[in-house]
Amino acid sequence: xxxxxxxxxxxxxxxxxxxxxxxxxxxxxxxxxxxxxxxxxxxxxxxxxxxxxxxxxxxxxxxxxxxxxxxxxxxxxxxxxxxxxxxxxxxxxxxxxxxxxxxxxxxxxxxxxxxxxxxxxxxxxxxxxxxxxxxxxxxxxxxxxxxxxxxxxxxxxxxxxxxxxxxxxxxxxxxxxxxxxxxxxxxxxxxxxxxxxxxxxxxxxxxxxxxxxxxxxxxxxxxxxxxxxxxxxxxxxxxxxxxxxxxxxxxxxxxxxxxxxxxxxxxxxxxxxxxxxxxxxxxxxxxxxxxxxxxxxxxxxxxxxxxxxxxxxxxxxxxxxxxxxxxxxxxxxxxxxxxxxxxxxxxxxxxxxxxxxxxxxxxxxxxxxxxxxxxxxxxxxxxxxxxxxxxxxxxxxxxxxxxxxxxxxxxxxxxxxxxxxxxxxxxxxxxx
Ligand code: C2O
Ligand code: CU
Numbered sequence: 001x002x003x004x005x006x007x008x009x010x011x012x013x014x015x016x017x018x019x020x021x022x023x024x025x026x027x028x029x030x031x032x033x034x035x036x037x038x039x040x041x042x043x044x045x046x047x048x049x050x051x052x053x054x055x056x057x058x059x060x061x062x063x064x065x066x067x068x069x070x071x072x073x074x075x076x077x078x079x080x081x082x083x084x085x086x087x088x089x090x091x092x093x094x095x096x097x098x099x100x101x102x103x104x105x106x107x108x109x110x111x112x113x114x115x116x117x118x119x120x121x122x123x124x125x126x127x128x129x130x131x132x133x134x135x136x137x138x139x140x141x142x143x144x145x146x147x148x149x150x151x152x153x154x155x156x157x158x159x160x161x162x163x164x165x166x167x168x169x170x171x172x173x174x175x176x177x178x179x180x181x182x183x184x185x186x187x188x189x190x191x192x193x194x195x196x197x198x199x200x201x202x203x204x205x206x207x208x209x210x211x212x213x214x215x216x217x218x219x220x221x222x223x224x225x226x227x228x229x230x231x232x233x234x235x236x237x238x239x240x241x242x243x244x245x246x247x248x249x250x251x252x253x254x255x256x257x258x259x260x261x262x263x264x265x266x267x268x269x270x271x272x273x274x275x276x277x278x279x280x281x282x283x284x285x286x287x288x289x290x291x292x293x294x295x296x297x298x299x300x301x302x303x304x305x306x307x308x309x310x311x312x313x314x315x316x317x318x319x320x321x322x323x324x325x326x327x328x329x330x331x332x333x334x335x336x337x338x339x340x341x342x343x344x345x346x347x348x349x350x351x352x353x354x355x356x357x358x359x360x361x362x363x364x365x366x367x368x369x370x371x372x373x374x375x376x377x378x379x380x381x382x383x384x385x386x387x388x389x390x391x392x393x394x395x396x397x398x399x400x401x402x403x404x405x406x407x408x409x410x411x412x413x414x415x416x417x418x419x420x421x422x423x424x425x426x427x428x429x430x431x432x
Pocket of ligand 2: 416417425
């Protein structure tokens with residue numbers, strides 16, 4: 001691949017298919033081979049894996065508190081499973097082979113039923129050989145709609161990813177290259193965003209739901225043509241709108257923004273070489289009705305408040321290239337142990353509050369994801385910070401999190417740089 005695609009911006013961007021299931025009707029997701037135009041039109045389409053004929057898969061729109069059932073039909077010639085990332089659901093529906101279910105074999109169907117408890121922006125993705133299946137396209141947006149939506153003219157999903165492409169538009173078929181696993185992970189040479197809508201008016205107020213669906217790439221984001229605030233992270237409303245300045249999304253992280261449109265909107269990844277256009281939103285016409293009042297916070301999440309932690313555990317990320325040392329038997333380790341072991345890293349009684357110190361003793365950043373729960377990031381002042389399901393810990397940094405382990409079951413805790421996860425950086429916790 002030459003630098004042309006990597007540095008050029010992709011302007012003719014396809015639109016995400018949106019599936020709305022008003023009465024929370026059963027949903028059918030067919031995992032299948034898909035050929036999709038990922039590169040700008042004029043270049044070749046790409047043979048990938050997706051759901052219901054597209055990449056990303058259909059955007060699922062659910063209602064909080066209402067049960068849903070989703071049939072995942074495996075039309076691939078290999079196994080699969082689907083994880084509903086960020087949803088605090090029943091353990092048996094979490095989609096993790098070996099821990100919560102058997103893999104879905106080719107030409108088999110598994111029904112996932114759950115009640116999404118929290119409004120917000122989530123996503124779904126393969127959780128079986130996911131460093132490869134997600135890289136090939138098996139992911140989509142999962143939106144839990146607000147009871148009382150904010151006052152906006154449009155609600156637009158912006159799903160970001162990257163791929164390692166050959167000049168002819170085919171994917172480079174190597175997802176476990178040991179060099180990349182030991183460094184920053186599989187990294188695309190082409191990145192873009194998929195928008196659920198391609199046009200707005202000047203003067204519109206818009207909610208953007210940004211989702212980083214890339215397997216390993218961290219996206220530092222800057223937005224032109226619009227001004228506004230971040231109103232939610234990882235699905236959870238912030239207590240007050242926050243500046244867009246310095247917005248960074250680690251793999252699997254989401255951010256909801258509310259902005260006012262002044263001109264054509266560009267979503268850029270900020271790199272040391274300059275900015276790289278991920279997506280464009282066209283502006284046509286003027287919204288003459290909208291009275292731009294202040295941008296308000298979304299309704300606050302309804303999660304149990306932490307009590308004084310009864311356990312304080314430390315999880316040290318170890319390994320990788322550039323001096324990482326540990327006693328595990330894979331490239332990466334957590335507390336000197338690689339990969340899933342029979343014993344959990346932590347055991348909690350249902351409802352117990354615990355504090356975990358995440359120590360990054362490696363030369364690379366890691367986005368650590370806990371299944372089935374959201375946790376608080378603890379600020380430097382020791383106060384409860386943002387509620388997240390994935391936290392980015394930079395090389396050499398330490399971050400404390402506090403979590404109310406109120407969801408019984410066996411839950412993964414792993415790096416969401418999927419190359420690092422397959423390279424050993426995974427463990428699990430048990431909530432009795
Ligand atoms: Cu988004 Cu273990 O996954
Ligand atoms: Cu990692």
